[in-house]
Amino acid sequence: MIDFSPTDEQRAFLESVDRLMDRHLPIEEVRRRDREHIPPYDLLPAMGEAGLFAAGLPAEWGGLGHDWRTVALIQERLGYRGYMAASIFNRVIGFGAMSLLTYGSEAQRRALMPRLVEGRLLIALALTEPEAGTDAAAIRTRAARQPDGGFRITGRKTWISDAGGADYLLVAAREPGTSGAEGVSMLLVPRIAPGIAMTRLPKLGNNAMPSWDIGFDDVAVGPEALMGEAGRGFRNLMSTLHYSRASMAATVTGCAQAAVDGALSHAKERKQFGRPIGANQAIRHRLADMQMRVDQSRLTVYHLAWLIGTGQACRRQAAQAKIIATECLQHVAEQGMQILASAGYAAESDMQRYWRDARLYSFGEGTNEIQRDLVARELGL
Numbered sequence: 320m321i322d323f324s325p326t327d328e329q330r331a332f333l334e335s336v337d338r339l340m341d342r343h344l345p346i347e348e349v350r351r352r353d354r355e356h357i358p359p360y361d362l363l364p365a366m367g368e369a370g371l372f373a374a375g376l377p378a379e380w381g382g383l384g385h386d387w388r389t390v391a392l393i394q395e396r397l398g399y400r401g402y403m404a405a406s407i408f409n410r411v412i413g414f415g416a417m418s419l420l421t422y423g424s425e426a427q428r429r430a431l432m433p434r435l436v437e438g439r440l441l442i443a444l445a446l447t448e449p450e451a452g453t454d455a456a457a458i459r460t461r462a463a464r465q466p467d468g469g470f471r472i473t474g475r476k477t478w479i480s481d482a483g484g485a486d487y488l489l490v491a492a493r494e495p496g497t498s499g500a501e502g503v504s505m506l507l508v509p510r511i512a513p514g515i516a517m518t519r520l521p522k523l524g525n526n527a528m529p530s531w532d533i534g535f536d537d538v539a540v541g542p543e544a545l546m547g548e549a550g551r552g553f554r555n556l557m558s559t560l561h562y563s564r565a566s567m568a569a570t571v572t573g574c575a576q577a578a579v580d581g582a583l584s585h586a587k588e589r590k591q592f593g594r595p596i597g598a599n600q601a602i603r604h605r606l607a608d609m610q611m612r613v614d615q616s617r618l619t620v621y622h623l624a625w626l627i628g629t630g631q632a633c634r635r636q637a638a639q640a641k642i643i644a645t646e647c648l649q650h651v652a653e654q655g656m657q658i659l660a661s662a663g664y665a666a667e668s669d670m671q672r673y674w675r676d677a678r679l680y681s682f683g684e685g686t687n688e689i690q691r692d693l694v695a696r697e698l699g700l
Contacts (some may be wrong), residue, residue, distance in 0.1 A: 323623050329389050333396050335369040340400040346669070349401040353672055359403050360441065360484040361410070366404075367438025372411055377420070380428060381436040387629030391569040391620055395520040398573025402676060403527035405573070409566035410481055411435055414489055415442040417562040418505075422547035422555040427507065428455045431487075442507075443485035444559060445476040445533060453686045455491070455556065456499045460535060462492035462506060466548070468542030470506060472514075472535040480683075481515060482531040485510050489546070490535070491556050505552040505559075506544045516537035524675030551648075564637050564684050565623055568644035570682050572616045578673045579609045582655040585662065602658060607649040616640075618648040635697035638690040645680035645687065660671045 325333070343362050344352075352359060358577045365531050375390035376382025390412060397405035415435045419428050436438035451457040460474025472492050482488060494502040501683060508515075516534040547555045583606055586597030596602050623640045626633035652674040656663045663670040 321621065322329050323621065325392060328385070329392055332371065332374055332389060335371065336393060336396045336400065339365055339369050339371075340397075340404065344401050344404055346401075349403065350667065350669070350672075352403060352527045354526075354666075356529070358481065358484055358527045358529055359401075359406050359407060360481075362404055362460065363407060363438035363441065365438070365524070366408060367409075367436060371408065371440060372416070372436050375412070376416055376432075376436060380416075380420070380432040386624075387395070387565070388621070388624040388628045391565070391624035394566055394569035395576075395620070398442045398570035399577045400573075402525075402570065402574050405480065405570040406525075406528045407441065407484075409563065409570060410441060410485075411438070413563040413566045414444045414559060415507065416441065418442070418489060418546065418555070418559045421558045422505070422541075424546070425542065425558065427546065440487075441481065441485045442480055442487045442489055442561070443482040443509075443510075444481065445479050445488040445490040447478045447558070448474070448476055453682075453689045455685075456503075456553065458491055458493050458503060460490070460492040461495050462490075462504050463495055463686060465539075470504070470507065470540050470544065471580035472540065473537050475532075476533045476535070479531045479533055480525075480528050482510065482533060483519065483529055488515075488533070489559070491552065492535075494550055496658045497550070500553040502550045503553045503556065504549050505555050506540060506547040507546055508538065508540055508544060512538050512540065523678065524672070525679055551668075560685060561634070561637050562627075564619075564641040565627060566685055567680060568616070568622045568623065568637075568640035571644045571648045571677070572620050574673060574677070575613045575616060575644070575651045578648070578651045578670060579613055580604060580611065581670055581673075582651070582658045585659050589662075598657070600669040604656065609654050612647045612650055616644040620642045635694050638693045638697075640680075641684065642690050642694075645677075648673070648677045649681060 323360050343365055371393055373382045374385050378384045396407055422520055462470040462472050467528045490506045490508050514536040518532045520530045520532055586602050587595055619640045623636045626636055655670045659670050
């Protein structure tokens, strides 16, 4: 059976997260950055110094050799303290380190892994296009092979999170004349490469996680940009999304617990008709249901982390965890808004931020509808 007790080393990591957030991103700073749309890229070196990126990586690449269970605990705590910090942590680990370890070349790992571990590098996944999102196989961005083994990239990506702060864009592009899952290559493109034009997109929430529209106008990269085998990158792309969905599930579980705790505190303090509103059965039962949803999400995340950490197949469980966790956060944020009422609707309320931000996650990293279809396929349907 799974032992849910954190080890001494895992507790030390969580204490490092708390110290880092107390110093660099206390709740007042989270609110300010959300209000002023300021991403926390400046926290990356501090995360590296605290050893957070090293936690789940192999020692040969500067890591500390822990498995995904430690990573999930860090992600959950970062989500609880401030999702904006969790989002950049997840990019470094999921889009950066795990992509390199899974299908990067030895040269790419030597060049980039030390910088990732130290918090000196950020990689954004450039996948979504105007006509390709949930249907990732519909990618139209072209990568034409050149005589020297390099590529010339032409096309457009959109809703690419944190692209403006990234050092590299991990671009999914296809060879001309191919379609579907065939012919897709994964290319590591410097964000400042000539021919790249970027426009920041206004949006409802996640204000400190900017999203970008990106145009590629005959962008030239050398053969060293290719990650994995040319034309066979779709499976590698699915591997990247596998880790990113696990990361999202852990992170939003922490976020959901923060929303429940905020609603619970309000229910104990807010008085109407001479008693705290938490004394009313309607509120008590609502909070009980909210906490049960979070506990369900947490158990799902921990089970998935155990499967990943022990090297077991978990395609279905990753999809399930993403669905359960993101819909849990949407539920508890919605209920929290009702419990707080006007206090939650106020611009300075943390609950309204959870509510706004939560709406993204059930379709980010692949819609929950496509996740359910994946679960059904894994069940043989």
